[in-house]
Amino acid sequence: MRLFLPILTFCSIVKAILQPTFRDTGYKNIAFSVSPGGSSHHNWVLSIMDLLGQRGHNTTYLTTTEETRFSKSYHHVKTVDIGPSVVFDQMALLKELSSGKSMLHVMPKVMKAWSGNHERDYFTLLNYFKNHQVDLVLCDYFMNACVDAATSFGIPYIMTCALDPSKESDVSYTNSEWYNMHDFTTEHQSFATRFYYKFIFSWINLYKNYSYYVDMTARRKAIGITTKLEPPNKKWRHSLRLVNNLFGYIPARPIGSLAEYVGPIIPQTHSPLSEELEYFLNSHQRVVYIAFGQLAIPKQETIKLILIGLLENLESGSIDGFVWATVHAAGNFPASITTSSGINYNIETMLKNEHSYAYMVTWAPQTAILLHPSTCVFVSHGGLGSWHESMYAGVPMILFPFFADQPGNALLIERSGLGGILKTDATQTESVELFRNIIEDVNGEIKANVKRMQALTQIHSKHGTMRGADLVEEVAYTHKNGVLPHRQSPADRMSVINGYCYYD
Template structure:
């Protein structure tokens, strides 16, 4: 018995040792070329896709990144990605658009200007992308949703493409209760909206936006037709309906809803590597324990009024001991600071001294390693514009947030952050002395608990997000037929509306019920008449 048992164990060990591992073979001798193109929008439009592209390159494919001169910096950390400069970008840097947004101008009024600016170099970019795709035999294009020219170049050459975005903004990722139009992002859903707000958004704002966009879009369409591109006044999602939408998001950051087969959530993708702290920052953070970090991203340009409000609030918080220091990344706001600030206690601060870092508890820097600062244990709160990338980084580091939103998805993100108990929104119209109390309240145990739970969600999904994104890219590369993905097309799209929604079955059921009911009623009526006749005959 013992000998038999020993022999069985030995056989099991040998089988385990000699076990073989499955290896994929679909790439062998058939590597592809994937090109990604993006221009405006800042790092949230570039870095997460580049992380996916780098993984694609590590799998043996050729990976290219076509972007404007100022954005080529995003490609530097990725060793397997070839960065191609397509020329200068004429966008918002020398334009009042971002300042208008910060001043509270309606997105409906700004959007036509934004679309016009995005199309400034359309002819140049189209020629460059078309030539590059053709000469380099690109097999798949990844196109940022702002980069319509990339989609047009891929379409002209019949190359499959994937649309990349951090937001679910098509009907395929929408629902009747989801606000996913760019002009209606004050709240993520209609759950807490008034009847008036819902009615206005659905039947007034939407048509007002289309009316304002029509002249701009028709001019761009005419320019496209001059290049031989068939162009119509249609929603982008109609053009993209056969292409996968790759989304750097996950439920929790975006409201849960049903998502169609042509959309893939792979977020939150946060770059794995980050710049370490400088010696100066390391020393500063070591000497402090409750530091507020302020960063409004690369696109938001706060007004002078905004800067005065935030700076006053920070100084009030510092005086009251809610924080013991703050670091402000003044990338887009250096020229917006006042000469002096007077707090509620009557202390006057010379802002010139603060900007020159002469205050021991304050650091003002034009550039900072944001991720490294957020990860440091001395950082206690992130004062942010509410951009999705900043939200991801803050929660990954386990830091609560105080939101100061400007435009786009920032108000919606900020609304969600406050609703989920991850932080608060700074009310621009409130007294800075009162607002400063939020720096104390954001350290509440319940908020920290909520942040920790959201941190777990973020870290779980970010761990393999890049891999999932690269898998989707390879799926399109190796399974597309003429640029389309038949296996992702729902059977319902090949049926009539009645059949796909079982309306014919319901009609048959209703007809059957009506017919059966008619027979029953007729039978009862005839029986009644017969009984009535028999009674009459008896009485005769």
């Protein structure tokens, strides 16, 4: 009897484990389509697709020839090449984007370039969806052909984006339109500025882009697409939006029932340092890293400002080296720089890595550099992916924004005390002071702010991919004719008067 009681007690505390059964009805064919944009449009969604592949779903990445390189590290995703990108003078467009001109001037050209293969992409995707019985597709924000193909085939789609542009997550104090992203809220804007962007600029934007909308409407109609060319809040009204973002990287606001902030999703693997770069970082203690992403092209005046800030802080001992990923900018460097101390620096020899304090490289393993303990500041364009990686590593930033969401990101970084902005009209003295203030951080305030942001980033990035995959499965298994009934607001099923209680 004494032996029997312990066995009985042990057995009574053994618990059965709940096992999900929703996949017993079968695994899904899930596709992701994206064409324009850099790694920030591809990698985080590929992380989600890879996890879905590990769970047993058939996952496919449909993209242009030039972009297929992004899927090399994702072994559970099949890559399908839908053809080459549109032929256009990419460098000329990138220079124009980086020139400081209003996005209102440049955006019509960008939209025209990105939609150049709309007909080809539409039919390629539509045929793939039909031939492979795709159940659900994830469409990048700029991949309009994907939305059209999914709509024509009658399957649900999820929008993937860095910022939710729909009206559902927009309130009176937020600026979500692409032409107003130089500041994400109206908190610091005058009444005149708010009035201009809310009521005047939108009409100017419509006028500037009118010919594009007319052309796209005609092109879509010619290939049998009968749905209207609508703004995002109407076009995506039944679709989930997966947003690779997080409050702190965007001002807090109420979000709609069809928007899910799953960010920051940061790839869990990264390219290692080369032997030469590792040796350089190991032999220095305070290194500034400079990189402006895959698209931005800094002017020579900008490069001079940054070099002055770096070299004078090098002379004063605030830093002992810098690493510069030049990408497209190598041809814009000046021949020489003379600091206020009268020292003249030969930039040509610097670009050849003939100086112990400078390491210049066309392309750099950014995450590995930021994670190295010698890296003390990141000089960046302010792209969201770079911001994510910098905060994950706990590195403060100096921003020189160019276009799209970069000016808004830069303002938020500065206002949050995570770094500072190098303005286009800054003097050499102001550049040197900005670098010194961010690098030395005398009262430790920047370091404390970055530490808090680092914790926030690491906490949320740990499960971002899993949350994204869960949400994709939610849509795949719970939609009803492409609609998620449980996420639909009662107001959508009511008259305007009843929905907003106008009779109260």
